[in-house]
Amino acid sequence: MGISQAALRATNLATVTRAVLAAPSPPSRARVAEGTSLTRSTVSRLVDELVAGGVLAEGAPDLPARRGRPGIPLSAGRVAALGMLVNVAGMTARVLDLGGSVLAQASVERDLRGESPDAVLGELLGLADRVRAEVSEGLPLAGARLALPGVVTTGSDVLLVAPNLGWTDVRPADVLTPGALGGLALRLGNEADLAARTVADLAPGRPGPLRDFLYVSGEVGIGGAVVVDGRPLSGRHGWAGEIGHVCVDPRGPSCRCGSTGCLERYVGREELAARAGVAAADVGRLVRQRVAEGDSRAAEAVEHAAWALGVALSSAVTLIDTPAIVLGGHLGQIADLLREPLEAALEQRVLSAHRVRPTVCAHDGSVSSPAATGAAMAELDELLARPDAWLARVTDVDVPGGVAADG
Amino acid sequence: MGISQAALRATNLATVTRAVLAAPSPPSRARVAEGTSLTRSTVSRLVDELVAGGVLAEGAPDLPARRGRPGIPLSAGRVAALGMLVNVAGMTARVLDLGGSVLAQASVERDLRGESPDAVLGELLGLADRVRAEVSEGLPLAGARLALPGVVTTGSDVLLVAPNLGWTDVRPADVLTPGALGGLALRLGNEADLAARTVADLAPGRPGPLRDFLYVSGEVGIGGAVVVDGRPLSGRHGWAGEIGHVCVDPRGPSCRCGSTGCLERYVGREELAARAGVAAADVGRLVRQRVAEGDSRAAEAVEHAAWALGVALSSAVTLIDTPAIVLGGHLGQIADLLREPLEAALEQRVLSAHRVRPTVCAHDGSVSSPAATGAAMAELDELLARPDAWLARVTDVDVPGGVAADG
DNA sequence: TCCGTAAAGTTCTACAACACAACAAATACG
DNA sequence: CGTATTTGTTGTGTTGTAGAACTTTACGGA
Numbered sequence: 027m028g029i030s031q032a033a034l035r036a037t038n039l040a041t042v043t044r045a046v047l048a049a050p051s052p053p054s055r056a057r058v059a060e061g062t063s064l065t066r067s068t069v070s071r072l073v074d075e076l077v078a079g080g081v082l083a084e085g086a087p088d089l090p091a092r093r094g095r096p097g098i099p100l101s102a103g104r105v106a107a108l109g110m111l112v113n114v115a116g117m118t119a120r121v122l123d124l125g126g127s128v129l130a131q132a133s134v135e136r137d138l139r140g141e142s143p144d145a146v147l148g149e150l151l152g153l154a155d156r157v158r159a160e161v162s163e164g165l166p167l168a169g170a171r172l173a174l175p176g177v178v179t180t181g182s183d184v185l186l187v188a189p190n191l192g193w194t195d196v197r198p199a200d201v202l203t204p205g206a207l208g209g210l211a212l213r214l215g216n217e218a219d220l221a222a223r224t225v226a227d228l229a230p231g232r233p234g235p236l237r238d239f240l241y242v243s244g245e246v247g248i249g250g251a252v253v254v255d256g257r258p259l260s261g262r263h264g265w266a267g268e269i270g271h272v273c274v275d276p277r278g279p280s281c282r283c284g285s286t287g288c289l290e291r292y293v294g295r296e297e298l299a300a301r302a303g304v305a306a307a308d309v310g311r312l313v314r315q316r317v318a319e320g321d322s323r324a325a326e327a328v329e330h331a332a333w334a335l336g337v338a339l340s341s342a343v344t345l346i347d348t349p350a351i352v353l354g355g356h357l358g359q360i361a362d363l364l365r366e367p368l369e370a371a372l373e374q375r376v377l378s379a380h381r382v383r384p385t386v387c388a389h390d391g392s393v394s395s396p397a398a399t400g401a402a403m404a405e406l407d408e409l410l411a412r413p414d415a416w417l418a419r420v421t422d423v424d425v426p427g428g429v430a431a432d433g
Numbered sequence: 434m435g436i437s438q439a440a441l442r443a444t445n446l447a448t449v450t451r452a453v454l455a456a457p458s459p460p461s462r463a464r465v466a467e468g469t470s471l472t473r474s475t476v477s478r479l480v481d482e483l484v485a486g487g488v489l490a491e492g493a494p495d496l497p498a499r500r501g502r503p504g505i506p507l508s509a510g511r512v513a514a515l516g517m518l519v520n521v522a523g524m525t526a527r528v529l530d531l532g533g534s535v536l537a538q539a540s541v542e543r544d545l546r547g548e549s550p551d552a553v554l555g556e557l558l559g560l561a562d563r564v565r566a567e568v569s570e571g572l573p574l575a576g577a578r579l580a581l582p583g584v585v586t587t588g589s590d591v592l593l594v595a596p597n598l599g600w601t602d603v604r605p606a607d608v609l610t611p612g613a614l615g616g617l618a619l620r621l622g623n624e625a626d627l628a629a630r631t632v633a634d635l636a637p638g639r640p641g642p643l644r645d646f647l648y649v650s651g652e653v654g655i656g657g658a659v660v661v662d663g664r665p666l667s668g669r670h671g672w673a674g675e676i677g678h679v680c681v682d683p684r685g686p687s688c689r690c691g692s693t694g695c696l697e698r699y700v701g702r703e704e705l706a707a708r709a710g711v712a713a714a715d716v717g718r719l720v721r722q723r724v725a726e727g728d729s730r731a732a733e734a735v736e737h738a739a740w741a742l743g744v745a746l747s748s749a750v751t752l753i754d755t756p757a758i759v760l761g762g763h764l765g766q767i768a769d770l771l772r773e774p775l776e777a778a779l780e781q782r783v784l785s786a787h788r789v790r791p792t793v794c795a796h797d798g799s800v801s802s803p804a805a806t807g808a809a810m811a812e813l814d815e816l817l818a819r820p821d822a823w824l825a826r827v828t829d830v831d832v833p834g835g836v837a838a839d840g
Numbered sequence: 841t842c843c844g845t846a847a848a849g850t851t852c853t854a855c856a857a858c859a860c861a862a863c864a865a866a867t868a869c870g
Numbered sequence: 871c872g873t874a875t876t877t878g879t880t881g882t883g884t885t886g887t888a889g890a891a892c893t894t895t896a897c898g899g900a
Contacts, residue, residue, distance in 0.1 A: 027448045028471035030887060031856045034441050038858085041435050056877055064435035068858055070878060093868035094876025177785055186788060238669045252752065259661075261754025262645045263789055271784045272748040275683055285747065285782040340692065341679040341748055345659065347668020375692040377678045378584055381593060382670055437858060438885045445887085463848050475887055477849060500897035501847025 035072075036414040038064060042072045043081055043413050046100045047124070047231030052085055054097025073100060079417040080104055080166065081124070081409070101125065102230070105409065105416075106161065108154060108170040108210065109402030111395050112146060113217055114139055114190050114246045118395040119153035121161050122402035124168075124409075126229025130160035133395065139246075143193050147201040158208060168416070169405030170210040172198055173397035175217040175249060180264035185214060189282050190247045213405070218242075218249030218267060218354075219258040220400030223407075225352050225389055226256040230406040239350035240342055241389070242269055242335075244298075244310070244357030248290045252346055270294070272338045292334035295356055302327035310359025317363055328363045335364065336371025343376050343384050354389035354396070361388030442479075443821040445471060449479045450488055450820050453507045454531070454638030459492055461504025480507060486824040487511055487573065488531070488816070508532065509637070512816065512823075513568065515561060515577040515617065516809030518802050519553060520624055521546055521597050521653045525802040526560035528568050529809035531575075531816075533636025537567035540802065546653075550600050554608040565615060575823070576812030577617040579605055580804035582624040582652060587671035592621060596689050597653045620812070625649075625656030625674060625761075626665040627807030630814075632759050632796055633663040637813040646757040647749055648796070649676055649742075651705075651717070651764030655697040659753055677701070679745045699741030702763055709734035717766025724770060735770045742771065743778025750783050750791050761796035761803070768795030 045058045053061070059069040076082040077100075085099035102125035111118045118133035132153040138146055150172075158167070176188025185196040202212045222241035228234045237256045243249040248270030252259040259266045270290040271283050278287025291297055296306045302324045304312035316324035339351055351368075353361045365386045372386075373379045393399060409416050452465045460468070466476040483489040484507075492506035509532035518525045525540035539560040545553055557579075565574070583595025592603040609619045629648035635641045644663045650656040655677030659666040666673045677697040678690050685694025698704055703713045709731040711719035723731035746758055758775075760768045772793045779793075780786045800806060816823050 027452065028445050028469040028475070028887090029441060029448075031441070031858095034436060034438070034857060034886095038435050054877070062435040065859055066878070067860080067880080068435070071857090087866095092876080093866095093874075095864095095866040095878070097877060177788075186785075250752075254666075259753065262756045263754055263785065265785050266752065266754035268751050268754075268784055271751045273744055273782065276681065276744045283784045285784075337680055337683045338748075341745075342752055344675045344678045345657075345673065345749055345752060346666065347670055347673035347675075349669045375680065377675055377690045377692075378593075378670065378672050381584075435858095438887095441857090441886060461848065472888055473849070474851080474889080478886090494895095499847080500845075500895095502849070502893095502895040504848055 032414075036412060038062075038068065039072055039076065039413040039417070040411060042069055043076060043410055044231050046073075046082055047102055047229070047410070048233060052088075052099030052101040054099060056097055058100070075417060076413060077103070079413075079420045081413050081416060105166055105168055105406070107168045107402040107405035107409075108158065108207070109173070109220075109398045109400065109405070110150060110154060110171070111173040111217065111220075111398040111401065112138065112150060112191075113173075113175045113397075117146065117150045117153065118398040119150060119157045120395075120398040120402060121157050121167070122230075122399055122406070124230055124406055126232065128399070129165075130157040131398075132156045138191060140192055143196045143198070144201060147196075147198050151202055151206055154202065154207060162208075166420070167208070167210055168409045169213065170202070170207050171213045171215055171220070171401035171405050172202070173215050173217045173220040173401045174198075175245060175247060177265040177268075178214045178216055180260065183212075183214060186265075190245070215397075215401055215404060216249070216251070216258075216265070216267070217245075217397045219251045219260075220404060221249075221354055221389070221397040222251035222253050222258055222352070223400035223403050224393070224396040226253050227403060227407075230403050231410045236350055236352065238348055239352050240269070240339065240346070240348045241267075241352045241354060242339070242357060244293065244295065244353065244355030244359075246295045248294055248357075252342075252348065254346075254348075269338060269342060272341060274334045274337045289334060289338040293331045293357065298327060298331055298356065301330060310356035313356075313360050314363065317360075328360060329367060331357075331360075332364050332367035332371065335368055336375060339368070340372050340375035343372060343379075347378070349382060349384055351384055351386045352389050353386065358388040358391055361386065439821075443819060445469075445475065446479055446483065446820040446824070447818060449476060450483060450817055451638050453480075453489055454509055454636070454817070455640060459495075459506030459508040461506060463504055465507070482824060483820060484510070486820070486827045488820050488823060512573055512575055512813070514575045514809040514812035514816075515565065515614070516580070516627075516805045516807065516812070517557060517561060517578070518580040518624065518627075518805040518808065519545065519557060519598075520580075520582045520804075523802075524553065524557050524560065525805040526557065526564045527802075527805040527809060528564050528574070529637070529806055529813065531637050531813055533639065535806070536572075537564040538805075539563045545598060547599055550603045550605070551608060554605050558609055558613055561609070561614060569615075573827070574615065574617055575816045576620070577609070577614050578620045578622055578627070578808035578812050579609070580622050580624045580627040580808045581605075582654060582656060584672040584675075585621045585623055587667065590619075590621060593672075622804075622808055622811060623656070623658070623665075623672070623674070624652070624804045626658045626667075627811060628656075628761055628796070628804040629658035629660050629665055629759070630807035630810050631800070631803040633660050634810060634814075637810050638817045643757055643759065645755055646759050647676070647746065647753070647755045648674075648759045648761060649746070649764060651700065651702065651760065651762030651766075653702045655701055655764075659749075659755065661753075661755075676745060676749060679748060681741045681744045696741060696745040700738045700764065705734060705738055705763065708737060717763035720763075720767050721770065724767075735767060736774060738764075738767075739771050739774035739778065742775055743782060746775070747779050747782035750779060750786075754785070756789060756791055758791055758793045759796050760793065765795040765798055768793065 059066045080103045083103045105124045116135040120131040121129040177186045199212045241251040250269030251267040271288045275287040281288040299306035299309045466473045487510040490510045512531045523542040527538040528536040584593045606619045648658040657676030658674040678695045682694040688695040706713035706716045
C-alpha cells in the first residue's frame with residue numbers, strides 16, 4: 027500500500043516514457059519536461075536511464091529550424107513483443123515494435139472449427155518460431171500474448187470456452203511453453219478486447235482519438251469490448267463485454283449459449299449471410315456489393331441487422347454511457363450502410379441520446395487480424411506501465427528478453 | 434503528470450487514513466505500519482499530522498491484553514459531511530460522521546411529483562439549516578452533496594432530467610448556494626449511484642464485503658448503478674447505470690423515455706402494483722403479504738417481474754461481468770421472492786453463469802433514504818482521497834469547513 | 841519487589857529522488 | 871564575430887521515507 031521513493035521514480039519513468047511515445051513527433055528532453063511538469067534535470071536523468079535500458083532511443087539531431095542548441099529527438103527504443111491470434115478463420119503470429127511497426131509476421135488462413143487445440147497450437151508455435159527467428163538479432167522481446175475468440179480467465183492462462191472453435195478448458199501455455207518461446211511466458215486475452223486496443227491506441231503508448239467506446243467485432247460470433255479510458259473493461263472474472271449474447275428479443279431464436287434471442291443470432295456471420303443470400307466466407311464485401319446493385323434481399327438483411335444492433339446497443343449504451351460504437355469484422359465492412367438506421371435507433375431508444383448522441387464508426391479494416399497487434403500492444407503496455415522493472419531486468423541479465431515480468 | 438515528493442506524502446497520508454478507517458477495530462500506529470508496508474517511524478509522523486488536522490483521533494489507551502507498551506487506538510476524527518436527497522417520495526438532509534454515524538437528520542415524506550424545483554429546494558434548505566445547526570459545535574463539514582433521481586452532468590452541477598419528478602435542467606446550487614450552506618459548495622449525484630455506495634462501503638473508507646455488483650433500485654422508476662471495485666461507474670457523461678431503460682422486449686409497451694419495452698415498464702412501482710392489484714405506495718410490503726396469503730395474482734406479478742429482471746439483468750451481466758446483483762427499494766423488499774426465479778433465469782441466459790453464477794441479494798432496508806447517506810459518504814471519500822488538501826485547508830484557516838475542496 | 845522481555849512509539853542519521861539555479865554547449869541572427 | 875536563445879548537464883538544497891537505536895510502558899517470572 028504505502029509507497030516509497032522507488033515508487034516515485036517508477037511513476038516518473040513511466041510518465042517520461044509515455045510522454046515520448048505519445049508525442050506526435052520525436053520530442054527533445056526539454057519538450058518532455060514541459061509536457062510533464064517535471065524539471066529538465068529530472069527528465070534528463072530519467073531519459074538517460076531509459077536510453078541505456080533500450081526503452082527509448084536518441085535520434086540524430088534534427089536540422090534546427092529555430093535558434094538555440096538543437097534538441098536530441100527521442101523515440102521508442104528497440105523493444106518488441108510477440109502477439110498471436112487463433113480464431114475460426116485462421117492463425118497469425120506477429121512481432122510488434124515499441125514504435126508500432128510490424129517487424130515480422132506469418133499467418134495461416136483456414137477454417138479451424140473442429141480442429142484439435144494441440145494440433146492448432148503446434149502449428150502456431152511454428153509460425154511463432156519463424157517470426158522470432160526473423161527478428162532475433164539481439165532484439166529483446168517484452169512478452170508474448172495469444173488472442174482467442176472466447177472466455178479467458180483473469181489469470182490469463184486458461185481458455186474456458188470458445189464456442190465457435192468448439193474448444194473448452196484449453197491451456198495454450200502447455201504447448202507454447204516459455205522454453206518454446208525463447209523464455210517468454212505466454213498470456214491469453216480475448217480477441218475483441220485485444221482488437222479494441224488497436225482502436226484505443228494508434229501504437230503502444232500512443233492514444234488515439236477515441237478513448238471510450240464500445241467495440242463490436244463481427245466474426246463468426248459477435249465479440250465485444252467495453253473500452254473505458256483506453257482500457258477494455260475486464261469485469262470481475264475477465265469475461266466482460268460479450269455483447270454478442272445480449273438479448274435482442276427474449277422470444278427470439280435460441281442460441282448456442284443456452285439463451286434466446288442473442289444479438290449473435292441476428293448479426294453473426296452465418297446468420298447475416300443466410301438472410302442476405304450470400305456466401306458466409308466474405309459476407310461484408312458481398313452484402314455491400316449486392317446493396318449497391320439494388321438487391322432488395324441484401325438491403326432487407328442490412329435493415330434487420332441494424333434493428334437488432336439498435337436494440338442491443340441501446341441497452342448497452344444506456345447501461346455504460348459510452349459516446350461511440352466501433353464496428354469491426356464484417357460489421358465494419360458494412361458500417362456505412364448500418365450507420366444511419368443504427369444511429370436513428372439509438373436516438374430513439376437511448377434515454378440520454380437527445381443530449382449526446384453516440385456515434386457509429388467502422389474499425390479501419392486495413393490491418394488484418396488486429397487482435398494479434400493488440401496482443402503485442404498489451405504486452406508492451408505492461409512494459410510502459412513499469413519501465414523500472416524492465417530496466418532492472420535488462421541491467422541484471424546481460425542478454426535481455428529472458429524471463430517474463432512478474433504480475 | 435510527473436509527481437514529486439509532495440505527491441508521495443499525499444499518497445501515504447491517504448494510505449494511512451484508509452488503513453485506520455478500514456480496520457475492524459481501532460488500530461495502533463504499529464498495526465497500521467504492519468498493514469501498509471510503511472515503517473513505524475513514517476506512520477507515526479503521518480498520523481501525528483492527521484490527528485493535528487482532525488482527520489484521525491487518538492482514543493484512550495485500551496486495556497492491554499498482551500504484554501508490551503499498550504498502543505494508542507486510532508479512529509476517525511471529528512469531520513462530517515452533509516448528504517441530501519430529493520426523490521418522488523420526499524426529501525432528507527443528513528449529517529454523517531467520518532466514522533459513519535448519523536449525527537443529525539431531518540426529512541419530509543410527501544409525494545413531490547409536479548412540485549416546482551424552487552419550492553422543494555427551498556424547503557430542503559430549511560432541513561439542511563436545521564441539521565447543520567444541530568451539529569455545528571465547531572464540527573467541520575467536508576462538503577455537501579444532493580442525490581437526485583435523474584441524469585446529472587459529470588460536472589455535478591446540473592440536473593438534466595428527472596423523468597419521475599418531472600424536472601428538467603435544474604441547477605440546485607442556485608438555491609443551495611455556498612452562502613446558504615455555511616460555505617459549502619453543493620454537488621449533485623445520481624440517487625442510485627449514491628445509494629449503491631452504502632452497499633460498497635459500510636462507512637466512509639471502510640469497504641464492505643461486496644465491492645463489485647449491479648445495484649437495482651426500485652422506486653417509482655428503476656434506477657441502477659454499476660459498481661466496480663467499490664465505485665459506481667460513471668460513464669463518459671456521468672449517466673451510466675440506467676438499467677431501468679434497458680430493453681426487455683423491443684415489442685413491449687412504450688416508455689416515457691421514448692423507447693419500448695424498458696425494464697421500468699415491467700417492474701416499476703406503479704406497474705408492479707397494478708399487476709399485483711395492490712396500492713402503489715407500499716408495493717413491496719403488500720406484495721409480500723399477499724403472496725404469503727396465497728394470492729395468485731400477486732404471485733403471478735412476482736413471477737412476471739422476475740422474468741423481466743432476468744432478461745434485462747442477464748444482458749447486463751453478460752456485458753459487464755458482475756458477480757452480484759443487489760436489489761433496493763420495493764424490489765429489495767421482495768428480493769427473497771425474486772431470488773430463486775431470477776437466479777434460474779440468469780443461469781439459463783448468461784453465457785458464463787455455469788462457471789460463476791451471479792448472486793442476488795437485497796439491500797439492507799433498515800436505513801431509509803440510503804442515497805442521503807451515500808451522498809455524504811461521497812463527499813467524505815474525497816477527503817480520504819486527498820487528506821493533504823484537507824490538512825492544508827485546516828491549518829490555513831483557523832475555523833475550518835470554509836471553502837470547498839478543489840476538483 | 842525487581843529485573844528480564846516485549847511491544848509501541850520516538851528520535852536520529854542515512855539515503856534517494858526531485859527542484860532549483862548556475863553553467864556549458866550549440867546554434868541562429870544581426 | 872559577438873550576442874541572444876535554447877538545450878542539456880552539473881552541483882547544491884529540500885523533502886520524505888528507511889532503518890536502527892533508544893525510550894516508554896507494560897507483563898511475567900524469580
